[in-house]
Amino acid sequence: MKKKILLSFFVASSLFADAELDAIKEQLKQQKIITQRLEAKLSMLEKKQAKQQVKIETKKSVNTSASFSQNAYLPDIALILNMSALSRNISNNDYPNVEIPGFINKGDIHLPFNKDKGFNLNYAEVAMHSVVDPYFEAFANFHLHPDEFEIGEAYIQTTSLPYSLRLRAGKFKSHFGRINSKHQHSWHFDSQPIIYKALFGPDGISDPGVQLQWMAPTDTYLMFGAEAMQGTNERSFGESDKNNLYIGYIKSSVDVGDNLSILGGVSIAHGKNKTHHKTDIYGVDLTLREQLGSYNALIWQSEFLQRNKDLGNKTDKQAGLYSELIYQYNNNYSFGVRYDDITKNDTDLSAYGIDTSNLKRYTAMVEYKPFPMSRLRLSYSHDKTKVLDGKRKDIDKVMLSINIAAGAHGAHDY
Amino acid sequence: MKKIITLTVLLSTVLFASIKIDATYSTLGAIAKKIGKDKVSITVLGSPKYDPHFIVPKPSLLSKLRRADLLIINGGGLELGWLPPLIRSANNPNIQNGAKGFLDISHFVPMIDVPTSVSRAFGDVHAQGNPHYSTDPHLVLTIANAIEQKLENLDANNATYYKQNLADFTKEWNGYLSKIDAKMATCKDKKVVQYHELFNYFLDRYDFKSYGTVEPLPGIAPSSKHTVKLINLIKQSGIKTILQDVYHEKKTARFIADKTGAKVVVIPHDMGAVGGTTLQEFYNNIADRLCR
Numbered sequence: 001m002k003k004k005i006l007l008s009f010f011v012a013s014s015l016f017a018d019a020e021l022d023a024i025k026e027q028l029k030q031q032k033i034i035t036q037r038l039e040a041k042l043s044m045l046e047k048k049q050a051k052q053q054v055k056i057e058t059k060k061s062v063n064t065s066a067s068f069s070q071n072a073y074l075p076d077i078a079l080i081l082n083m084s085a086l087s088r089n090i091s092n093n094d095y096p097n098v099e100i101p102g103f104i105n106k107g108d109i110h111l112p113f114n115k116d117k118g119f120n121l122n123y124a125e126v127a128m129h130s131v132v133d134p135y136f137e138a139f140a141n142f143h144l145h146p147d148e149f150e151i152g153e154a155y156i157q158t159t160s161l162p163y164s165l166r167l168r169a170g171k172f173k174s175h176f177g178r179i180n181s182k183h184q185h186s187w188h189f190d191s192q193p194i195i196y197k198a199l200f201g202p203d204g205i206s207d208p209g210v211q212l213q214w215m216a217p218t219d220t221y222l223m224f225g226a227e228a229m230q231g232t233n234e235r236s237f238g239e240s241d242k243n244n245l246y247i248g249y250i251k252s253s254v255d256v257g258d259n260l261s262i263l264g265g266v267s268i269a270h271g272k273n274k275t276h277h278k279t280d281i282y283g284v285d286l287t288l289r290e291q292l293g294s295y296n297a298l299i300w301q302s303e304f305l306q307r308n309k310d311l312g313n314k315t316d317k318q319a320g321l322y323s324e325l326i327y328q329y330n331n332n333y334s335f336g337v338r339y340d341d342i343t344k345n346d347t348d349l350s351a352y353g354i355d356t357s358n359l360k361r362y363t364a365m366v367e368y369k370p371f372p373m374s375r376l377r378l379s380y381s382h383d384k385t386k387v388l389d390g391k392r393k394d395i396d397k398v399m400l401s402i403n404i405a406a407g408a409h410g411a412h413d414y
Numbered sequence: 415m416k417k418i419i420t421l422t423v424l425l426s427t428v429l430f431a432s433i434k435i436d437a438t439y440s441t442l443g444a445i446a447k448k449i450g451k452d453k454v455s456i457t458v459l460g461s462p463k464y465d466p467h468f469i470v471p472k473p474s475l476l477s478k479l480r481r482a483d484l485l486i487i488n489g490g491g492l493e494l495g496w497l498p499p500l501i502r503s504a505n506n507p508n509i510q511n512g513a514k515g516f517l518d519i520s521h522f523v524p525m526i527d528v529p530t531s532v533s534r535a536f537g538d539v540h541a542q543g544n545p546h547y548s549t550d551p552h553l554v555l556t557i558a559n560a561i562e563q564k565l566e567n568l569d570a571n572n573a574t575y576y577k578q579n580l581a582d583f584t585k586e587w588n589g590y591l592s593k594i595d596a597k598m599a600t601c602k603d604k605k606v607v608q609y610h611e612l613f614n615y616f617l618d619r620y621d622f623k624s625y626g627t628v629e630p631l632p633g634i635a636p637s638s639k640h641t642v643k644l645i646n647l648i649k650q651s652g653i654k655t656i657l658q659d660v661y662h663e664k665k666t667a668r669f670i671a672d673k674t675g676a677k678v679v680v681i682p683h684d685m686g687a688v689g690g691t692t693l694q695e696f697y698n699n700i701a702d703r704l705c706r
Contacts, residue, residue, distance in 0.1 A: 040592045040595070214505070411495045411497075414473055
């Protein structure tokens with residue numbers, strides 16, 4: 001009997017020990033789950049508390065601003081500076097007398113930028129942008145040359161028209177073509193394409209007027225635009241009886257895969273020149289951009305422009321193109337080459353008495369951007385479009401330019 | 415004939431019922447999908463392959479913005495370099511800043527690293543604080559709440575649907591959070607350097623310490639002087655991990671790794687940057703790579 005009791009006692013105790021172990025394990029497991037849940041709850045509560053504290057703090061803060069302060073409504077203001085140092089095989093005295101046969105006569109060339117051998121301060125531009133109200137936003141570029149003040153652009157545009165419409169009014173750069181609407185500091189090269197310079201002068205098509213743009217409700221980007229402008233540009237238009245310039249364009253873009261985007265456009269500008277006859281300018285542009293990485297891209301941009309200028313007794317037909325290839329190596333360095341060509345010059349060139357064919361220019365550049373707001377650019381160009389004192393004068397130019405945009409300057413368009 | 419017309423009308427209303435959401439980045443888009451589910455269609459504007467500060471403003475993005483009912487942005491200045499001109503040209507009154515269909519998530523997130531003074535002399539600093547908050551899994555529900563509120567606001571008829579989706583997602587996400595928190599709790603080595611201050615929210619959440627950045631200042635490419643300094647710092651502090659993102663050059667980080675014996679780890683900054691198509695995969699990717 002005693003033995004039996006002892007044995008059962010022994011068995012029970014060992015059984016008990018096993019059961020105890022399991023129970024403890026189970027308890028531990030549950031404790032773990034509880035801990036995890038509590039931790040989750042704790043972090044949630046902490047977050048909630050933090051949120052509430054933020055709320056309380058915002059509630060608590062009293063108005064400390066000056067009673068009639070309007071600081072919060074200040075527009076974005078930026079200062080854009082552009083300057084250069086250059087060397088060239090033509091003197092500063094001769095340079096303003098160069099001609100482009102068929103386009104620009106002696107003394108007519110307008111040279112606001114990079115005019116002098118040596119140093120140039122091209123401009124200090126004050127750019128402003130502000131939302132006006134729920135319906136309009138306003139832009140202005142005050143273009144300050146060393147001895148000239150110019151309102152480069154000043155316009156308002158709508159933000160809330162229905163049917164994908166946008167209306168703009170004021171003085172602005174036309175969206176004709178690809179490069180016309182862009183500011184000089186956002187170009188890939190410092191110099192304007194020859195055909196733009198020849199047809200419009202350094203400002204391009206820039207006039208007081210109105211613009212209406214409409215984007216089609218398609219998956220592919222398709223945009224139609226119409227503009228009515230004053231037409232003060234005397235190189236191509238310039239009849240001053242009334243506003244004379246009407247512009248229309250279609251732009252479209254497709255993406256091929258993730259990295260290649262293609263943008264193309266056709267444009268027409270119809271105006272009246274100083275002889276009271278019509279001038280028609282047709283433009284075709286194509287831009288391909290292959291994105292190779294975040295800061296690495298290959299861009300090929302080309303434009304072709306043709307002008308038919310009716311002078312009463314005859315119609316001058318002239319055309320030209322430029323094509324540029326830019327390789328953006330990383331966020332600091334870019335390289336680019338550009339080819340300019342006057343492809344058609346159907347006008348009376350007999351007065352020159354020399355061969356005026358083969359009007360071309362070659363440009364190459366290296367760009368260094370320490371930061372997105374500053375840029376140094378070294379460029380070389382060989383220009384075969386110029387005539388000086390009745391003789392062809394090929395101009396070689398080496399230039400180092402610096403451009404900065406300081407302050408609140410918005411991002412640029414594509 | 416009449417039947418066909420009613421049918422088309424019916425169908426078109428059904429089609430129209432879907433709210434078109436454009437999200438600037440993929441994580442925001444994925445969270446919006448969790449709340450909107452079948453009632454929304456999501457377009458992500460910025461590919462996670464690229465630097466979120468410098469998305470190329472391709473014209474094709476304009477046609478996406480043109481038809482959007484709701485634009486969800488990260489905010490905090492992250493889109494400043496590419497989105498404003500697109501919004502301006504998209505001719506869509508619904509998604510203008512301040513309109514009903516515009517949602518800036520940064521207004522709902524407690525921002526960290528808010529600078530006490532701002533100047534471009536310090537590089538590309540954001541006055542509003544560090545905008546890369548979407549690496550913190552604990553902020554996902556904050557974002558989801560903001561989106562749910564906005565969707566209710568835009569589409570009141572489906573308010574209960576969005577509420578239910580949010581409730582479901584909250585449950586799912588809290589479950590996930592306890593898992594990832596438990597995983598991160600096992601993590602021992604908490605010293606890192608990073609290329610750009612992209613991962614501060616995740617690092618802060620799990621008590622990591624970021625000792626420095628490969629770039630000398632935000633947005634400025636590495637310099638040899640700064641790299642030498644960083645190498646010394648890594649050696650002195652015994653740092654074993656260099657956090658690299660997918661879009662910056664990797665040479666500098668590898669060079670530093672060679673000199674110090676630290677390891678370069680590529681961490682996704684946005685969903686899909688290193689593969690993975692769900693939110694959980696995105697955060698798991700960060701956790702797994704950080705906590706080896």
